[in-house]
Amino acid sequence: MSDRPCLGGIAYAFADEARSVAELGAAGLLTSDPAVLEGFGFGHAHVAVAESPYQLAVAAAGRLLEERRIAPESVDLLLYGGTPGPLAQQPADVPWNGGLLQTTARFKYPAARLQYELGLERATVLGLDQLACVTLFGAVRVARALCLTEGLQRVLCVASEFFPAAAGREAIFNCTSDAAVALLVERSGPRNRIAGAAQVTKGYYWDCDALRDEIVASYFPTAVHVVERALAVAGWLPDEVDWVIPHNVSRTSWEILMGLLGLPRARLWAGNIARRGHALAGDNFINLRDALQGGDVRPGEKLLLFAYGYGAHWTALAVEA
């Protein structure tokens, strides 16, 4: 069997506590009127209180290994991203302490700990950072490339992203959720072949607070561009896409993007936007798991995953289910 890098499994773990958009607004955790966010399709978000990002990462990765019956020692590489270093290991309700980054405590990395605690004895570890909501897309690209070039058989990609409990829950009109996502990239497999990937980074937008309006304006044209590139790599025409598996940003923004791509809205798998909110850790993959498990996506269907990492990163994946 020739190499067909694929997504060999997905699992996720949300923070336990779910709050409605109205509750978040009443608690002063939103910058916009809750009605605006509800108008954009948001209903609930998961808010970590006692959990730490690391705990959710362990939960997601452990669940994946267990469900897929993966022997931990069979994992060649662990790619970890998300809430940085030691901050990942403290509960969300403990105020973030910048001092942690100024001492040797900064080297208490969650990735190494995860390798140890999950028993990934053979796995080497790489960390991914600074990609915001597209960490897992970056991980998939790296994992796929290493499968093809170094012959790795199995790469475990994990991302866990939190906002501190005291922080707001809104990021540019999106209601955010605390969660961890684990996915397995395998060198070959019968399902969920990675048919194409593309990423565009526009470093000009690094100062995302100062350039917010420019970023909003550039979002759609760059999204269309990166999607077209990913589909071109896959050899697909836009109209051949059976399902668009979104990141859970404003539903309206997705309707606009579907219009620009010339795709009917019915092909957008959007139910989780209201239920889950926007999990920075990688809600495209949460949605993909739910869509697969719910039977909405059938084997062989062509899937498009697009996400934007706030600031400078637009990414897309073409996956053949």
Next chain:
Amino acid sequence: MLFLTGATGLLGGAVLSRMLRADRALRVAVLVRDPARWRGIERVSPVAGDLCAPGLGLAAEVRAALARDVDLVLHAAADVVFSRPLDIARATNVEGTRRVLELAHAWPRVERVLYVSTAFVAGRRTGSIAEAEGNGVAGWVNAYEQSKWEAERLVRAATRPWVILRPSTVVCDDPAGGAVTQYNAVHHAVRLLHRGLVPMIPSAPDATVDLVPADYVAGAIAALAVHEGLAGRTFHLCAGAGALAVGDLLQSTWEVFARDAAWRRKALPRPVLADLATYALLERSIDATGDEPLQRALRGLSHFAPQLALPKRFETAGADALLGAPAPPVSAYWSRVVEHLVAVRWGMAA
């Protein structure tokens, strides 16, 4: 004597200069709000008045003198701001035209009334647009278009012989230099593009942008104003077949912008072309966020950009035949216009 409205505007002023040069015996009365501010031009008499005032606000003795002398009326004044509410646009463009026509009717020597309209009275119609009356059924993109169409109806019903001249959007002074004296919505849109604040443009795949230089339009009006035998005819003063495809216009614009290394390094994306429904969804979405800079940017586009999603081609055969040549193709000078705008920073350069 020629009675001219709009002489203080870019087009009206250029028409005046040309007509004075062409006819050394011509005398002109120009309607201005403040004669004291009128630059002195030989054979031109400023008369105080206002399109929005009854009888154009002309003093009785001035009105009597004009009644004795005027044999040609050229009505070029208009409120050309696309974003005006309809009642405001009508006050100047419709009621002002009504008052001009009433005077033309009352002045016994008037042989002809020329009305400077706009090609965009075609509004939301698509396809080939003939140099003739439109029925207005399709509606309009903005109040300016509607008010000019309503004014045309008054002109067509006038008692004096009339000629209607319909320029498209004037985008520069002359094609050779690309300089811009009078800024309008198109220049504002190019500025928004330069700043990276335009996510999408409502446009059909086959849409074109019809633009004309002021010197072409002024020359055409001056020539047709004195041409005999045109009563009851309408002429498009447009690029017509020389209009530029929206995609080509964006490409050309980006090429000029990208000559600046600092701008190029930003890698600003070119706007995508969207259908009207998708563009409207974006507008509603931005409105819901209350994001003022983007709201301002979109509002600046929304009063005219939807025309790009209503592809049309203005027929120009009648005007071309009389003038001997079509308007210069937009592709021949658009880059120079953008170069000029960038160089003078949209009028902000010292």
